[in-house]
Amino acid sequence: MKRILTQCIKELVQFRRDRLTLALAFLLPFLTLLIFGFAIRLESKNIPLIVQDFDRTNLSSSYIERLYATNQFIPYKWSGTDPVRDAIDRGIAKAAVIIPPEFSRDVKAGKNTELQVLIDATDVNNARVIKNSIQQVTNFFMRDQGLVPATSSITPKMRLWFNPGRLESLYIVPGVYGVVLWIFPSLLSAIAMVREKEKGTILQVYTSSISATELLLGKGIAYLLIAIAEALVLMVLGSLIFHVGLVAEPTALLVGTFLLLTDSVMFGLLLGVRSSNQNAAVQGVALIGFITALLLSGFIYPLNNIPFPLSLVPNVVPARYYIDITRDAFVRGTGWAGVWFDLVMLAILGLIFFNISRRVLSRMQLPN
Structure with missing residues (x-):
């Protein structure tokens, strides 16, 4: 010893x-x-998002505002002959949303309306987060505008356990x-x-x-x-x-x-x-x-x-x-x-x- x-x-x-x-x-x-x-940081934030709005109506503007209101995306503007393609190809923007010209009219008429969403999938995990976020914002926007039923037969009540503040x-x-x-x-x-x-x-x-x-x-x-x-x-x-x-x-x-x-x-x-x-x-x-x-x-x-x-x-x-x-x-x-x-x-x-x-x-x- x-x-x-x-x-x-x-x-x-x-x-x-x-x-x-x-x-x-x-x-x-x-x-x-x-x-x-x-x-x-495991949660993606401040993701550059470029939006090309061909409709330019109050409804399309409200949808764009809802996208940026999540505090997950930041607006990015890019000029050129094809600003969306250039921004994605150069890695400047990680995602792009293209709103078609008849967006507002088709939505109010109850027709099937398609938005074009381009996502940089170089980072697969980040691409998955962007996809889910845009999908959730779209669903919330549709409910908020009264375009889909606000209630359903199944309503999950979620609670974050151990770390509720994330x-x-x-x-x-x-x-x-x-x-x-x-x-x-x-x-x-x-x-x-x-x-x-x-x-x-x-x-x-x-x-x-x-x-x-x-x-x-x-x-x-x-x-x-x-x-x-x-x-x-x-x-x-x-x-x-x-x-x-x-x-x-x-x-x-x-x-x-x-x-x-x-x-x-x-x-x-x-x-x-x-x-x-x-x-x-x-x-x-x-x-x-x-x-x-x-x-x-x-x-x-x-x-x-x-x-x-x-x-x-x-x-x-x-x-x-x-x-x-x-x-x-x-x-x-x-x-x-x-x-x-x-x-x-x-x-x-x-x-x-x-x-x-x-x-x-x-x-x-x-x-x-």
Whole structure:
């Protein structure tokens, strides 16, 4: 135990003296929180829409006003021989609505009236949002003008559960916690381990009486303490800036955070043991840690959309389970009953990372 504490204190002293590592531990996670929290938006807004009105009546003008009243579209004007085609082809407008000359007369006469809608489908998801929005506006306009029955035999009563205000920060920020707390602690511990190789001090460890388990525990405890401080700073700043507060009893979140940070540190030590230099360690964290946490954890994209066999990878991504825990703690509020499986998986993955690191490091050491 004494050798573990000695190794831990040595790592903390070295960390405190290295200003670059301090910035890597606290400044970069904060900047990542700001960038992801403010830049990622899943709901399309301010979509450039061009409207060509050949009818020019009060009814067509009312329809155009209704389109822009949604605050989802912004008006765009373009001149030329074919303004609609040019605006769509150049990517300036994402959608165009062409109102025919006899629009008002046909509508009032009860005839079938067709509007031409052109949508830039370069972004398939954005195109789907535009299509649904224009369809909903058209249906509402028809009801508002008394052109279709205002009532029907089936009237769904909808209520948004957990996030009635549709705040994207409630979805993005808890996910950012999972991504950031998985990447940066592992990056710090990987650099710390591989630095021993670059300086040659790892040879002293190999020939000393300290075991691989004691070495890993000493470094792991040190960087786990740093990661805990990092998590506290990150969550406090996230709550203050984005107004994301707890809605559930916090013990499940605390246990889950501890387990994720342990997994992250152990994963970093594993990469440090396997890497020969800091560049390789950083690339390993970026490739294996960052990409999987960003794309295969459910942070942005639903996991059920991932095709087989790639859909098997998220099962060994700790960030995937922690994001479930944070979104439960900050949005759903079910507590232990809803996240117990995620906690178990985090504990299992941490043990796997530690055991692999211990075995690799033991093979490198000379027998006593």
